[in-house]
Amino acid sequence: MVVLNKKAFRLPRLEKDKFVLLMRLGLQYDRANGTFCVNSYNNIEKVIDTLGEILNDKNVGFMQSCLICGKDFPCLECRYYEICETKNLPFKCICGRCLEEGKTIGE
Amino acid sequence: MSENLLWVEKYRPKKVANVVGNDEAKAAFIDWFKSKRRTKKAVLLYGPPGVGKTTLVNAAANEFGFTVIEMNASDTRSEKAVRAVAAPATSFVALDTFYKESKGNILFMDEVDGIAGNEDRGGVSALLKIVENARVPVIMAANDPDLQKLRPLKKVCALVRFQQVRIPLIIATLRKICQKEGVEAEFEALEKIAQNSRGDVRSAINDLQSLAETEKTLTLQDTMILSARNKDVGMDEVLREYFSAKSLEEASLLLFRSSVEYDNFIMAVGDNLPLRYTDPVELAEAYDFVSQADMFRGRIGTEHWHLLRYFFNDLARAAAVSPQSYKPFTLISPPIRVITLFWTKGKRTTLEKICGKIGQRCHVSRQTAKEDFVPFLKVMLEKQKALPVASWLELAPEEVEFLKKMSKF
Amino acid sequence: MAVNEETLMWVEKYRPKNLNEVVDLKDVVESLKAFMRNPKTMPHLLFAGIPGTGKTTLALCIARELFGPNWKTFTLELNASDERGIDTVRERVKDFSRYSRAAFGNVPFALIILDESDQMTGPAQTALRRIMETSSRTSRFILICNYSGKIIEPIQSRCAVFRFSKLDPKAMVEHLKFIAEKENVTLSPEAAERIVDYAEGDLRHAINALQTAAVYKDGVIDEKTVQNVVGEVSGVKVQVMINKALSGSFIDARKKMYELMGEYGFSGSEIVRQMQRELFKMSFVTPEQKAELSNIIGEYDYRLTQGANSDIQLSALLAQFGKVGKTQGENQ
Numbered sequence A: 001m002v003v004l005n006k007k008a009f010r011l012p013r014l015e016k017d018k019f020v021l022l023m024r025l026g027l028q029y030d031r032a033n034g035t036f037c038v039n040s041y042n043n044i045e046k047v048i049d050t051l052g053e054i055l056n057d058k059n060v061g062f063m064q065s066c067l068i069c070g071k072d073f074p075c076l077e078c079r080y081y082e083i084c085e086t087k088n089l090p091f092k093c094i095c096g097r098c099l100e101e102g103k104t105i106g107e
Numbered sequence B: 001m002s003e004n005l006l007w008v009e010k011y012r013p014k015k016v017a018n019v020v021g022n023d024e025a026k027a028a029f030i031d032w033f034k035s036k037r038r039t040k041k042a043v044l045l046y047g048p049p050g051v052g053k054t055t056l057v058n059a060a061a062n063e064f065g066f067t068v069i070e071m072n073a074s075d076t077r078s079e080k081a082v083r084a085v086a087a088p089a090t091s092f093v094a095l096d097t098f099y100k101e102s103k104g105n106i107l108f109m110d111e112v113d114g115i116a117g118n119e120d121r122g123g124v125s126a127l128l129k130i131v132e133n134a135r136v137p138v139i140m141a142a143n144d145p146d147l148q149k150l151r152p153l154k155k156v157c158a159l160v161r162f163q164q165v166r167i168p169l170i171i172a173t174l175r176k177i178c179q180k181e182g183v184e185a186e187f188e189a190l191e192k193i194a195q196n197s198r199g200d201v202r203s204a205i206n207d208l209q210s211l212a213e214t215e216k217t218l219t220l221q222d223t224m225i226l227s228a229r230n231k232d233v234g235m236d237e238v239l240r241e242y243f244s245a246k247s248l249e250e251a252s253l254l255l256f257r258s259s260v261e262y263d264n265f266i267m268a269v270g271d272n273l274p275l276r277y278t279d280p281v282e283l284a285e286a287y288d289f290v291s292q293a294d295m296f297r298g299r300i301g302t303e304h305w306h307l308l309r310y311f312f313n314d315l316a317r318a319a320a321v322s323p324q325s326y327k328p329f330t331l332i333s334p335p336i337r338v339i340t341l342f343w344t345k346g347k348r349t350t351l352e353k354i355c356g357k358i359g360q361r362c363h364v365s366r367q368t369a370k371e372d373f374v375p376f377l378k379v380m381l382e383k384q385k386a387l388p389v390a391s392w393l394e395l396a397p398e399e400v401e402f403l404k405k406m407s408k409f
Numbered sequence C: 001m002a003v004n005e006e007t008l009m010w011v012e013k014y015r016p017k018n019l020n021e022v023v024d025l026k027d028v029v030e031s032l033k034a035f036m037r038n039p040k041t042m043p044h045l046l047f048a049g050i051p052g053t054g055k056t057t058l059a060l061c062i063a064r065e066l067f068g069p070n071w072k073t074f075t076l077e078l079n080a081s082d083e084r085g086i087d088t089v090r091e092r093v094k095d096f097s098r099y100s101r102a103a104f105g106n107v108p109f110a111l112i113i114l115d116e117s118d119q120m121t122g123p124a125q126t127a128l129r130r131i132m133e134t135s136s137r138t139s140r141f142i143l144i145c146n147y148s149g150k151i152i153e154p155i156q157s158r159c160a161v162f163r164f165s166k167l168d169p170k171a172m173v174e175h176l177k178f179i180a181e182k183e184n185v186t187l188s189p190e191a192a193e194r195i196v197d198y199a200e201g202d203l204r205h206a207i208n209a210l211q212t213a214a215v216y217k218d219g220v221i222d223e224k225t226v227q228n229v230v231g232e233v234s235g236v237k238v239q240v241m242i243n244k245a246l247s248g249s250f251i252d253a254r255k256k257m258y259e260l261m262g263e264y265g266f267s268g269s270e271i272v273r274q275m276q277r278e279l280f281k282m283s284f285v286t287p288e289q290k291a292e293l294s295n296i297i298g299e300y301d302y303r304l305t306q307g308a309n310s311d312i313q314l315s316a317l318l319a320q321f322g323k324v325g326k327t328q329g330e331n332q
Helices: A016-025 A044-055 A096-100 B023-034 B053-064 B073-077 B079-086 B113-117 B122-133 B148-156 B167-181 B187-197 B201-212 B221-228 B230-243 B248-257 B262-276 B280-300 B305-319 B338-342 B345-362 B366-383 B388-392 B397-408 C026-037 C055-074 C086-099 C122-134 C169-182 C189-199 C203-216 C223-231 C234-246 C250-264 C268-281 C287-306 C310-331
Strands: A002-004 A027-030 A035-038 A060-066 A072-074 B042-046 B067-071 B105-109 B138-142 B157-161 C044-049 C075-079 C110-115 C139-145 C159-164
Touching (some): A002 A044, A016 A044, A044 A060, B023 B157, B122 B138, B122 B148, B230 B262, B248 B305, B262 B305, B262 C250, B280 C287, B280 C310, B366 B388, B366 C234, B366 C268, C026 C055, C026 C159, C055 C139, C075 C086, C086 C110, C086 C122, C169 C189, C169 C203, C189 C203, C189 C223, C203 C223, C234 C250, C234 C310, C250 C268, C250 C310, C287 C310
Parallel strands (some): A002 A060, B042 B138, B067 B105, C110 C139
16 A cells, blocks of 8 residues: 655656646646645546556555644544545545544634 | 524535535635636536535635625526626626625526436536626536536536545534534534435534434434434435425436435425425425326336326426425425334224224214224223223224224324 | 113114104105005115215114014115125125015015215216116115215116205204213203204214213213313314314324324325315305315315325325415405
8 A cells, every 4th residue: 555645745757648647637746856746636536546557556545634733644544444435535634633632623 | 393593504604714625626616716817717616415515605705705696507598697697797786695795796506417417408508608708707516527418518617526525524513513502412423423424514414403403412322313314315315405496407307317216205205395385375386296296106006107207297396386485494304104104904904893893783884983983982992991882892802902092193 | 782782882772763763854754654655666765965864774764664673684784885896786786685585575675775875986886777777676775875966867867865954953952862861871951062063963973972971971971071072083183184274284284184094094085085074064164165175175085096195195185275275364
């Protein structure tokens, strides 16, 4: 399982067509740092599939960031992992600790 | 249940930041909304129901000072539509926001996948025309954007996808509402509601309200009824959309496309109709249609399925009697059928036997015995334990007991 | 009858056995007596009128008059609603005719009493007419119905028609007092009036109500007791349901409907039938309103046979009442 940081992640050297495909699917490339990040989330599942091909790993996922405490955490830590329909997708969430502590999302 | 204030209404976010879930989609939409030079004049928000598309549009308009002109799928070719979009930004003002200061209008069309679905092929081109001619931002929402017919539309719109809202976010939302409503809820209960909602915040809040509003407490046990309703999760959603349908076409489309179980659905419609229509004349009209739908159902039986479209047509008419009188209400669901549970075949046979005996002795038919004798006999037996008449009628002891128990229903 | 006379339903116990004892039907009885004197001249008879006015009683009296103490051997009693169809009726008539061929004294026929004949469909009645014809040598029919208009013309023309009207309230009160005395029950005059009021010309209802009231309070019947008894009986509950529907309280009306279905196991058609009956009795509904509402009931009576869901059809019916109630209220 590969877990990428949605804010900036690196990939191995890409062929042109794969690069173009990723751009079309919604990624953005930072030339200065050589990193990718997610720009549009509309085709996110296809993005993951393509990344899986590139990285030669069937299970590609993204780190989540907590809306309340701001920390990054992987979906695997979450107690709802099995039933979550959007697991491993790079969306904002609430980490287990904040949920347990009963914090609410800002006022 | 309080029919006055639904929590989904009471706690509907009025600020963008408070719309829960789909932060990424929110950001994309706001980007589009605020941009000074839009590449695409229209935006299409798409995704499952109850995740915040409409809420977001209204919150954004509210926060940034715009007026939302909402338009029906069937209005698109009407005068109203032509005026609304062709006119300059501020000249067409929706009546209900007449008094509010507004930076301008935005046009909002919900459930555009409804237009694409009906027989009228002109629907999508009318939409395109609106987008083309619009001098105000056009926002559209859809549940299912993969319809073939929506392709031309997708070319001219910016697309923003909404996803199911995640469980922890729903739990947090429910928790906040519980705090505000003074409800003491077990974590496991909120968890259960969130899990059951399948990402639909609206239905989660409705479930919370129906389970917790009266008692102001909520245990995991209370939520068990949700599991029993799991099969009907789809049904509840369809029912809500059915009752709030803004036009005959909308209702028709919904019924044709949904895969709910017909018999349960029409019963649920029958149960809830008086909550939808509080005016007796509208109620009568709507019920007339439901009654006709039921007659078609009777004719269909188990084989004449070609008549199903008439069943749906009449049901759709029932929903569309007066779209303007719609006020949100809490669904009665699942349909309660205690009576059929109580009056089993065995019980009916017993009653029939009793009526036969009465008929024999009193020279009346079983039918007359049931209508004219049993009600009196029932009262007599309740008052006296061993009624001599019962033995004259040759009623067996269990038959006497049966008559006595009838009133305990 | 039963060995112990004390244990009967009073409607049976005090049912007149003799043409002379019959309550308030002098004209009818006189005409019938003419036929009794010469049975060979007796035609088929059609008794028409609202329930509880003495039709069955009279038919049974005729049987007794014609055949004496063993009248049951020469009499077949049928109810249209009990039989599954005209074919079963034909079978039973055939079987009966076979076994009662032996005439009794100077009565050259046996008696077939067919109640609820207006509940038979047109085609069923046509078949009935043929049955009447083929068995006319050996049988005479006494057809009993509520609405003679529902009996097809070919049958009516073959019968002597007798109409039974609402019983005179005074006569009913007298009869109730008579029974009360025999049963050692204290019945206040107001209570007797109340019962007769409630019964609306149906003596059977009145006597059942009387007997129930007597049991209610151990032999002392006052107005309050009558009120309690009457309130607990389904007919009144149907009236309450109708009232609520007319006044636009749909959800309450429907609740009452569920109570009726739950408490008594009434089917959709049974409730509709009772609605038709109770509507007729409701005094503050104008005749015009009754006509309109009655038509609506008729429409939904039909729909019940076609539809799949009696809940829905009955609810729709109640809703139509709400509309009538509202629009008529606005017109006033």
